[in-house]
Amino acid sequence: MGNSRSFRKIIPPAACLLGFLALWQAAVSLFAIEAWILPSPLAIFQEMAAEWPRLMGHAAATVRLTLLGFAAGTAAGLGLAALLHLIPGARAGLYPLLVLTQNVPVIVLGDLLVIWFGFGVLPKLILLILVCFFPVSVSMLSGLQQADPKLIHYMRMIGADKRQLFWKLELPGALSHLFSGLKIAASYCVIGAIYAEALGSNEGLGFYIRLSSNGWETSRVFAGILIIVLFSLLLFGVIALIERYSIRWKVRKEGGV
Amino acid sequence: MTDFALEITGIGKTFSEGRGAKRVLGDVSFHVKEGEFVSIIGPSGSGKSTLFHLIGGLERPTSGEIRMDGRLVTGERGRIAYMPQSASLLPWLTVRANIVMALTIAGLDRHEAESQTSEWLARVGLAGEADAYPDTLSGGMQQRVSFLRALLSPQRLMCLDEPFGALDALTRLHMQTWLLSLWEADRRSVLFVTHSIEEALLLSDRILVLSPSPACVAREIEVPFARPRSESLWTDPLFNELKLEIYDMLKPTDGRSPLTGKR
Ligand SMILES: Nc1ncnc2c1ncn2[C@@H]1O[C@H](COP(=O)(O)OP(=O)(O)OP(=O)(O)O)[C@@H](O)[C@H]1O
Ligand SMILES: [Mg+2]
Numbered sequence: 001m002g003n004s005r006s007f008r009k010i011i012p013p014a015a016c017l018l019g020f021l022a023l024w025q026a027a028v029s030l031f032a033i034e035a036w037i038l039p040s041p042l043a044i045f046q047e048m049a050a051e052w053p054r055l056m057g058h059a060a061a062t063v064r065l066t067l068l069g070f071a072a073g074t075a076a077g078l079g080l081a082a083l084l085h086l087i088p089g090a091r092a093g094l095y096p097l098l099v100l101t102q103n104v105p106v107i108v109l110g111d112l113l114v115i116w117f118g119f120g121v122l123p124k125l126i127l128l129i130l131v132c133f134f135p136v137s138v139s140m141l142s143g144l145q146q147a148d149p150k151l152i153h154y155m156r157m158i159g160a161d162k163r164q165l166f167w168k169l170e171l172p173g174a175l176s177h178l179f180s181g182l183k184i185a186a187s188y189c190v191i192g193a194i195y196a197e198a199l200g201s202n203e204g205l206g207f208y209i210r211l212s213s214n215g216w217e218t219s220r221v222f223a224g225i226l227i228i229v230l231f232s233l234l235l236f237g238v239i240a241l242i243e244r245y246s247i248r249w250k251v252r253k254e255g256g257v
Numbered sequence: 258m259t260d261f262a263l264e265i266t267g268i269g270k271t272f273s274e275g276r277g278a279k280r281v282l283g284d285v286s287f288h289v290k291e292g293e294f295v296s297i298i299g300p301s302g303s304g305k306s307t308l309f310h311l312i313g314g315l316e317r318p319t320s321g322e323i324r325m326d327g328r329l330v331t332g333e334r335g336r337i338a339y340m341p342q343s344a345s346l347l348p349w350l351t352v353r354a355n356i357v358m359a360l361t362i363a364g365l366d367r368h369e370a371e372s373q374t375s376e377w378l379a380r381v382g383l384a385g386e387a388d389a390y391p392d393t394l395s396g397g398m399q400q401r402v403s404f405l406r407a408l409l410s411p412q413r414l415m416c417l418d419e420p421f422g423a424l425d426a427l428t429r430l431h432m433q434t435w436l437l438s439l440w441e442a443d444r445r446s447v448l449f450v451t452h453s454i455e456e457a458l459l460l461s462d463r464i465l466v467l468s469p470s471p472a473c474v475a476r477e478i479e480v481p482f483a484r485p486r487s488e489s490l491w492t493d494p495l496f497n498e499l500k501l502e503i504y505d506m507l508k509p510t511d512g513r514s515p516l517t518g519k520r
Contacts, residue, residue, distance in 0.1 A: 154345035157313040158410070159335020160362050168358060172349045249349045249390040 039219035047219040048226065054208070059227050061203040066193040066235070069125055070186060073132020077185070078178075080133060081140035086166065091141070098137070106131050106192070110199050124196035131192040132185045139181025143174025179243040186239055190232045260327035261288040262414050262446035263312070268321035269471075270307055281307050283471030285321070289414065292444040296457035298503065299467025305450045308472075309418050312448070313337055325414060335363065338410035338445075342419045344399035346391035346406075353378065353387040356406045363410045373409055381405060381439065397428040404436060408445070417449045421456070433459055434488055441485050454503050458482075459490055466506050476506055 021041045027033070028040040035043060048055065080098075084091040109130060113123035147170045155169055197206025205224050212220035270282040281304040289295045297305055310316045312323060314334035323331045330336050346355045353374055360370035378387045383401065391399055400420060407415050421429045433456055440447065440460075451457050457464045461480050468475040478499065482490055490496050 150341070150343050150345055151347065153315075154339065154341055155362075156315055156334065157309075157337070157339040157341070157416075158359055158362055159314075164362055168362075169347065172347070175349075247349070250392060 036216045036218050039222060044219045044222045044226070047217075048223040051220060051223060055205075055223060055227060058203055058205050058208040058224075059231065062190075062193055062197065062205040062228070063231060065121070065124055065128070065197070065204060066189050066231075069128025069193060070132055070189045070235075072125060073129040073185060073189065074136050074182065076129050077133035077136025077181075078140060081137040081144065084137070084141060085144045085170075086162075095141070098134070102134055107195065110195060114200050119200040124193070124201070127196050128189055128192045131188045135181045135184040135188065136178070137181075139177045139184075140174055143177025144170045146177070147173045176243075176247055179239065179247070182239050183236055186235045187232055190228065190235065194228060260291075260324075262291045262293070262325065263289040263448060264324040264327075265308075265312075266322050266324070268308070268311060268318045268323070270304065270311060270316065271319045280471040282311075282318075283473045285467075285473055287465055287474050287477070289446050289448055291413075291446055293463065294440065294444075294447045294449065294461045296449045296451055296461040296464045297467060298451060298454065298457055298464060298507070299472060300469045300507065301452070303467045303469050304472045305467065306418055309339075309416050309448075309450065312416060313339060336412055336414070338363075338407040338412045338415045340403050340407040340415070340417045340420045342422045344391065344396070344403040346399060346402060348390065348392055351388045351390055352383065352394070352402050355391065355402065356409060359406045360409055360411070363412060365411055377405060377409055397424055397432060400424065400432060401435065404432075404439075408439065408443075413446055415445050415447045417447065419450050419452065422452065429453075429456075430488065436460070437486060454500050454507075455491070457503075458496055458499055459486060459488065464503065466503060478503065 025040050025042060028038060039047070084094055084098075106127065110123075110127055113126055117123035117126070151169055151173075152165065155165055160168065193204070194206035194209070197204030198210045199206075201207045205228055209221050209224040212218075212224065265288065266286050268282055268285045269280070272279045272281060285308065287295070297308070299305055307316070311318050314330075314332050314336065317332045321331075322329060325336055346352070347358065350358060353371075356374045356378075357367070357370045360374065361367055365373075375384075375387065378384050381401070383398075383405070386394060386398065386402070391402070394402070404417075404420065407417065421432050424432060437460060449457070449460065458480055464478045464480060465474050466476040466478070467473070480499070481495070482493070
């Protein structure tokens with residue numbers, strides 16, 4: 001891919017964004033909208049600069065919580081997927097229940113977790129694990145199931161045992177599925193962390209936004225949101241980068257012979 | 258009694274199908290001598306692949322036994338080098354890594370597998386493709402890699418199930434002569450399934466003709482041509498005589514094409 005080509009692809013959305021901001025700025029001053037209802041972009045950036053040290057402190061807490069939850073949730077999801085895949089009959093018995101649990105709104109669990117575990121890190125972490133593990137384990141499981149029957153047949157014919165089949169064929173074949181699950185899990189995880197912090201905490205962007213909104217400091221709310229969006233994008237980008245690095249082969253859609 | 262590379266005695270296979278049963282292999286007996294190239298020809302659906310699955314240990318025969326080098330190996334896996342119809346290369350491994358993986362699964366030491374693979378890739382002129390991923394190669398090239406992978410596998414017996422069935426006629430011809438030159442230089446015991454009578458005549462020492470279901474070995478034909486062989490064999494009158502003979506054997510009685518089963 002040429003650098004100039006990917007650069008050219010960025011221009012249209014960037015231009016649209018700039019246009020939108022300009023329109024927003026103009027509307028706020030034209031209709032004299034009060035800052036506590038809708039601050040102008042410039043006001044938001046000014047507030048952001050003024051609040052920068054505090055914002056970064058809260059952002060660090062959010063990043064820590066998100067990454068911890070993401071790692072733990074991913075580990076739980078991968079472990080569960082491997083167990084369901086490798087233990088005969090486990091998938092048939094547990095997978096439908098797994099899907100069933102996803103009908104419980106995780107948000108409701110937040111309150112329960114606070115009742116059970118108080119306001120420390122533990123209930124937040126549990127919430128994030130609950131949010132994270134499902135997309136990871138489901139994508140992993142479907143990836144493991146999708147191994148090419150011809151390749152399975154070949155591997156068995158040359159005498160590969162179940163363990164070799166898993167490590168050499170099923171697992172590498174499931175990687176691209178896994179990464180799409182990881183991307184979903186990452187964005188769930190950021191949302192989950194913000195929610196958990198708003199629920200009960202004294203640090204983190206979720207807490208900062210709740211505090212600011214209680215004090216009608218709308219531009220600070222916007223500043224917090226902006227940081228969250230940037231963090232979310234960054235996380236997504238890092239995962240996409242790791243994906244690109246670890247999946248270097250390309251499967252032709254028509255398939256070979 | 259001399260030990261054969263492969264000795265099949267009275268193999269039968271019946272699949273249960275719903276409430277009924279489907280008898281695919283009736284009573285199949287044959288052998289492959291050490292260093293011999295034996296082809297199996299038979300109508301589609303006569304159970305050639307099923308026979309391979311039995312030899313590979315994926316299924317157990319309903320009756321009969323399989324011996325290799327005199328040892329009873331019925332139902333044991335990992336005793337054959339295998340080349341299927343589709344190249345079956347793992348897309349995330351390079352050509353070299355694909356071959357090395359198969360060799361290590363067969364029990365070869367990793368270093369030895371690597372040095373052997375590199376040496377042979379160079380010897381057959383595939384050194385340039387060693388670090389390519391399979392999906393960037395043509396079908397013929399993939400089959401070459403797949404054949405080399407089977408050739409380098411430490412098991413003595415190679416089982417090739419219609420390895421060139423999916424290739425176009427010209428590539429197929431190239432592959433046949435390529436395989437012939439490699440095999441004649443390093444004679445392994447080979448069991449080879451094909452639908453092409455010419456291919457079987459060109460390559461093999463012996464041809465087994467299977468009868469339709471339930472299958473058994475209907476005829477056995479010694480192929481008398483001296484080695485090394487080349488495609489000039491095609492002009493040999495005896496070649497055409499044998500070809501017609503086998504063709505007649507496979508001729509259906511109900512007007513269906515003998516090899517494809519289609520009208
Ligand atoms: N696991 C199975 N269960 C039931 N029937 C089976 C099974 N495997 C194969 N068969 C049947 O056995 C018969 C022989 O199949 P097989 O694939 O061995 O034929 P073949 O000679 O290799 O055919 P082709 O030349 O088309 O490759 C077919 O009718 C098939 O439906
Ligand atoms: Mg077959």
